[in-house]
Amino acid sequence: MDFVSMITPASANTSVSNTQFAKGWVNQPNGRGTWDIIQTCIVTLILCSWSSLVLNICSRKGRVSFLKNKLRWMLFTLFWPEITLGVAYEQWESASQCVEDFSKKNKQGYEKWTMRHAFFADMGGFLLKAPDFPAFPVDGQQLLYLVENDYIPYPNVDSGTIWDKNKADGFARAITLIQITWFSIQCIGRGVQHLTLSTLELLTINMIFCTVFTFHFWNHKPLDVQTPIILRTDTTIAEILVKAGDRAREPYKLTPLDFITAQPTAANFVAAWWWGLGLCFDGILFQINEKHRPVSTFSNSKAIPPRGYSFWSCFFRILISAGYFALHFAGWNFIFPTTIERKLWRAAMIYFMSLYFTYLVVFAVVTLLSGWIARKYFHKEASTFIEVASMFPRWFQLGALIPIYGSYGIVRIYIVFEGFFSLRMLPIDAYDSVNWSNFIVHF
Template sequence: MIVLLLTYYLAQSVHSDAVPISAPIELRDVVSCDGQNSQRTLAGIVWSCLSTIFLCTWVAVHPNVHFRPEKQHQRWFEKWLWDPLHELLTYKLPLFLWALLVPEYILSWAVRQYVQAGVISKQVPGWTRTHGHFMIMGGFHLFRLPVDTASIPLSLKSSKPSSIVIPTGDHSRENDDPVCPLKYEDVPVDILKIIAPTETELKDKGKSDALTKIIVLVQTVWFVVQCIARGSQRLPLTELEVVTLAYATLNFFIYVFWWDKPQNVECPIRVYKTATEMHGESGEMADKWEENWAWLGKIFFYTVGGQDSFVTISEKQSIPMFWSGRLSDHLLFGAGLGPSILGSAFGAIHCVAWSSEFPSRPELILWRISCIAMITVPFTVAILCAMMAMGLREGNDLNNLEVAILIICFFLIILSAWLYIASRIATLVIAFTTLRSLPPAAFTTVNWTTFIPHI
């Protein structure tokens, strides 16, 4: 509701019929407190927007642990250039593009992890949501000890030894054999209490702290306040600023849900089994994709976040990029409802520039079509999630009308997935192409902004 009210206010303020963009600028709008003209530059506008977008997409994302086996006797070229570049191009850059093109999907992923972390933290005495996040993100990794390595099995409350051991005597970690990430079901609660770090130790493993997160939030809030101030003084926002405002609003919620998640953890905690001990999948077995309609199912389940049910973690070298654990069905669809609604609000914020002066009519039409697509596609997902969540929670069978609505939403999601991505790309491209011809009032600075400390 707050996001929608913000969109409505800005749309009314910036594009009021009483003061159109092409209207002459009043003296009070261009004269600062010291009586001098106050103007901003195109470079300043672009830098402010790009820095905020970067903070919202690159810094705000908290990835899972991307485990990579350690290589021995590496040459300096591989260690300092090739491996970091490979990591950037194959993992961090794709994740950044996902956050740039489909930010509400990142929000949905953050909400699913937040919910699942809360569920796990209640199962282990003394655990917090930070521990739950660390478990989900692949923070514990199974290793096999080399043959003939001395070890002691950890005992459970029942005094029965477990398959998890502690190495003793002469042992080099370089010779450990990595197996797979561990899920919560793979490790008994008694063992987790022994091997899990404290919350302070977990936060120390992250590459970010509360101060860094506060700086990002302050920069984001500053940009939003500046946009509201421009609207209050009837000063236009550029299309790039409108796009940035949408990112800032949505990514604020991403940061909130990932506040307790350690950021950019690269080395998981090692959990050991002997060389002869076998490891199988714990908990429910993974589902199988239907061979004939696998592509339809993948589009649907990845959209609603249900792809984890088809993943066998014991066969993976690293935790999947968007892994958030296997939520129960009602929690899964419930967790997708809020992000879908916020996704529609994200598209609605772009409507602030609905009546802006575009350099050409095709750009105006394409912008409006993209806005409609970015509102309707997430809203379709919200309808599906709401109906599924209510139906699964109440345990009642759906009537014919509800089934028909679900089928329609299902096919709309499959058919419109590419349309949404195309719309996101279109708005980003138009946001930059319109910079070639901005109205004079777009360069006018809000009088009081230069007196407020900001980054």
């Protein structure tokens, strides 16, 4: 079909009355076509979602199980890259604090504990084998406890040995970085020359934003490790628990050393969010889907920094979140095929920001009043949001949380699909290519 014949004046059913649209599928004219937009965005999205993922050791052995697990997280990251970024940041924070804790002990050899060691431990890289118990994973905090109490010797594993287990494909990551750099330059060029950017390209920019930060936070985490290192102890688990005292009396959920894992602090608003997500979707994506205990590895979302978050850490997280949502708002005045689609897009942006700030306010209020709520309604003591929320009946918890998480997921899915739907009718200049000669100094 001829390109000129597809030009449609934007009149009754469009959001801007004086805009002309190219309707339907546009073959590549002198500029670019519909397929050029789709293939560039899809290639970038797939590269970002695959290359940025650095998952924990898979609980089920075999290449097929590993690929299924990674493909599941890849699909999840395509729709919710901000959540994957949040996981990466939490794990980086936890690993950083683990390295700091080891360095404070001032013992010979402890200074060799690096970010690679900490990430490897937190991803289930070390398994503890006791005489009276099957092998189970120990994270960095638990490993330090075992070493300090002389249950095991300091693991004499250098960072090079750990990195040998890393299956990072440097070529694939290099291709990804080249692709996102070129894509970003293209979008900047279109902005400078006031050419229309499609919503699909805007969503791809959002993915690039999350991918760059995710690359940074998982830079020292070994990729696609499938074989852990066994640490053996002559001390029984029963003896370790007895010596630990009252704090080890509670039944464990993951491993017998759960009592060593730090509990969320009152200021840890991220842990509360993960608690709610795990409560609603336990066993689907974020939790280890195993019926037996102890678990054989850690969930990909496991990360509770030992000392919670500092003021600057929280500020940095809020700043990244604000930047991510601000990129969505860049499409506020985009031209959509219909008025209703433009209104839905704007409503989705308002919903995201409203939900985010409402959560922060509710978290702060409940945390401040946690002791009063627990004493008045449950005759118990509490000091954190999670402690208070856990006191309510499960039906009440699910009734309050499922609509929130469900609506967030639905709105996010709509935004992704709208990126493709809007390609059916774009302004004519969306198919113009960037005139790169305008960026070259010349006479």
